Amino acid sequence: AQSVTQLDSHVSVSEGTPVLLRCNYSSSYSPSLFWYVQHPNKGLQLLLKYTSAATLVKGINGFEAEFKKSETSFHLTKPSAHMSDAAEYFCVTSGTYKYIFGTGTRLKVLA
Amino acid sequence: DTAVSQTPKYLVTQMGNDKSIKCEQNLGHDTMYWYKQDSKKFLKIMFSYNNKELIINETVPNRFSPKSPDKAHLNLHINSLELGDSAVYFCASSIAGGPQETQYFGPGTRLLVL
Numbered sequence: 001a002q003s004v005t006q007l008d009s010h011v012s013v014s015e016g017t018p019v020l021l022r023c024n025y026s027s028s029y030s031p032s033l034f035w036y037v038q039h040p041n042k043g044l045q046l047l048l049k050y051t052s053a054a055t056l057v058k059g060i061n062g063f064e065a066e067f068k069k070s071e072t073s074f075h076l077t078k079p080s081a082h083m084s085d086a087a088e089y090f091c092v093t094s095g096t097y098k099y100i101f102g103t104g105t106r107l108k109v110l111a
Numbered sequence: 112d113t114a115v116s117q118t119p120k121y122l123v124t125q126m127g128n129d130k131s132i133k134c135e136q137n138l139g140h141d142t143m144y145w146y147k148q149d150s151k152k153f154l155k156i157m158f159s160y161n162n163k164e165l166i167i168n169e170t171v172p173n174r175f176s177p178k179s180p181d182k183a184h185l186n187l188h189i190n191s192l193e194l195g196d197s198a199v200y201f202c203a204s205s206i207a208g209g210p211q212e213t214q215y216f217g218p219g220t221r222l223l224v225l
Contacts, residue, residue: 031210032210032211036216042218043217045216046215051211094210094211094212098156098169101153103152103153104153
């Protein structure tokens with residue numbers, strides 16, 4: 001069965017420093033993988049997605065993620081954190097007619 | 112010009128009541144979904160519809176009854192509300208149901224059962 005595991009429930013970074021949010025996946029075939037962001041009391045916004053094209057995926061707001069089959073990972077990165085990046089981030093894989101969510105990583109950005 | 116909209120945004124009600132949440136998408140998508148986000152932020156699929164037909168019912172109690180009157184609408188009716196139903200309910204839609212399809216989410220309906 002497909003699944004994703006987000007390795008950190010909370011991550012704190014200082015403004016201007018790099019962000020790394022870790023996600024490992026489990027799938028018996030080439031997966032589709034997504035990162036979504038949820039700001040407090042808001043809906044879910046797509047940051048980026050991987051669907052077996054380029055392994056380095058660029059998303060919105062300066063985020064990117066790299067698909068590494070050998071490590072079964074799809075970590076989300078950003079070179080320089082901004083205060084507005086503080087939010088909950090979800091790594092997602094998909095089956096037919098459904099998304100399978102990770103447990104989320106809360107990103108805190110310190111001034 | 113909201114892509115996926117939900118009403119109401121907030122819903123506070125008493126245990127035992129019946130309530131409905133409405134969802135509409137103007138993206139021309141064929142597939143719509145309901146997800147539940149619990150108090151720990153965990154999101155799980157409840158139902159999937161394709162062309163108004165139920166495709167997935169993920170072991171949801173039968174107090175929850177989705178209805179899709181047309182491809183642009185997917186409503187969720189909940190009977191005999193329980194405390195454990197308190198959650199945020201998200202509607203989503205996609206072009207089709209394949210694994211590569213991006214799902215677009217509504218703003219959520221925050222349900223509190225007292």
